[in-house]
Amino acid sequence: MWxxxxxxxxxxxxxxxxxISALIERAGLGHRMPWTMPExxxxxxxxxxxxxxxxxxKTHVCKxxxxxxxxxxxxxxxxxxxxxxxxxxxxxxxxGVEPTPAYCKELMEGCMACxxxxxxxxxxLEQSYxxxxxxxxxxxxxxxxxxxxxxxESLAESLALEFSMGQQRExxxxxxxxxxxxxxxxxxxxxxxxxxxLHPNHIDDGRExxxxxxxxxxxxxxxxxxAGDWLLARGYELTSTKIEDFAA
Numbered sequence: 177m178w179x180x181x182x183x184x185x186x187x188x189x190x191x192x193x194x195x196i197s198a199l200i201e202r203a204g205l206g207h208r209m210p211w212t213m214p215e216x217x218x219x220x221x222x223x224x225x226x227x228x229x230x231x232x233x234k235t236h237v238c239k240x241x242x243x244x245x246x247x248x249x250x251x252x253x254x255x256x257x258x259x260x261x262x263x264x265x266x267x268x269x270x271x272g273v274e275p276t277p278a279y280c281k282e283l284m285e286g287c288m289a290c291x292x293x294x295x296x297x298x299x300x301l302e303q304s305y306x307x308x309x310x311x312x313x314x315x316x317x318x319x320x321x322x323x324x325x326x327x328x329e330s331l332a333e334s335l336a337l338e339f340s341m342g343q344q345r346e347x348x349x350x351x352x353x354x355x356x357x358x359x360x361x362x363x364x365x366x367x368x369x370x371x372x373x374l375h376p377n378h379i380d381d382g383r384e385x386x387x388x389x390x391x392x393x394x395x396x397x398x399x400x401x402x403a404g405d406w407l408l409a410r411g412y413e414l415t416s417t418k419i420e421d422f423a424a
Contacts, residue, residue, distance in 0.1 A: 178221070178245055179206075179323060181234040182294060183256030185287060186266040188308040190373050192254055193234040194339050195316055199325050206230030211360040211373055214239050225250070230323070234373055238293030246297040254319055255294060258305035259412050260287060260403050261387035261396060266380050277394045284402040291406060304410070309382055312336035344379050352376055 181196055183189025197208035206229035212220045214237040221241060224231055235242070245251035267283055268275035294300060301322040308315050313329070313336040320327030337343070348369070351357055357367035357376060368375050387396070400407065400414050407414060 177230055178251035179230050179232045180242060180251060180253035181232060182253045184258060185236050186263045187258035188256040188305045189234065191308055191339060192256055193232060194372055195335055196254060196319055197232045198335055199320050199327055200230045200232060203325050205325060208232040210370065217241055236290050243297055246299050251299065252323060253300040254322060255300055255302045256305055256308060257302060257410050260284060260407060261391060261399050262384060264399060265387045265390045269380050270377055275391055275395055277398045280395045280398045284399050288403055306384065341379060341382055347372060348374050348376060348378060
């Protein structure tokens, strides 16, 4: 069975991939898969579909072969959501660019396309970035229950410590020092750790609400005009009650 770590961009999906993989591997029920481009999943999956293990695959995008496997019970997914205004700030920081209205528009259109891809598919557990970063022990327990993988509270607590922000930074620093950062694909622009999928600059300060001191009013307006309904549905407040004000 496939297990998709399917969180939104810059919303804790890599942390989910690590935690899910650790839970499954330590239970002896399967293992993580190497990074593969979502558009190559169909060919990749054809080589592994018959294996009895739980196979953890990280992707932001839900391609048709993934959706098929969710619908016929050959897959489960665990996703993450975050205030998309913070996603814009985090994404721009990681890319080394300014979060201009134009940047935010392009990013939000991509984020919403990803979100629509997963809508309506069964077998998906969605977790908040707040839960993942502030109560990772509870997040682990939720993941284990969704996947029907054994997990004692002591293991969840241990994993929460093992994958804390400080430990992640240490993990990245060691990988850089030891030369373990590689290109995931020959034409990739960014390096990553092959086993953990962490990039050299993967970890920001993780602060929620950072967008309030970073984004200009126009950038916030663009984000809310594109993703306002999505934000409201997940409990995030908008700066304007009239989304249509930004539509132009």
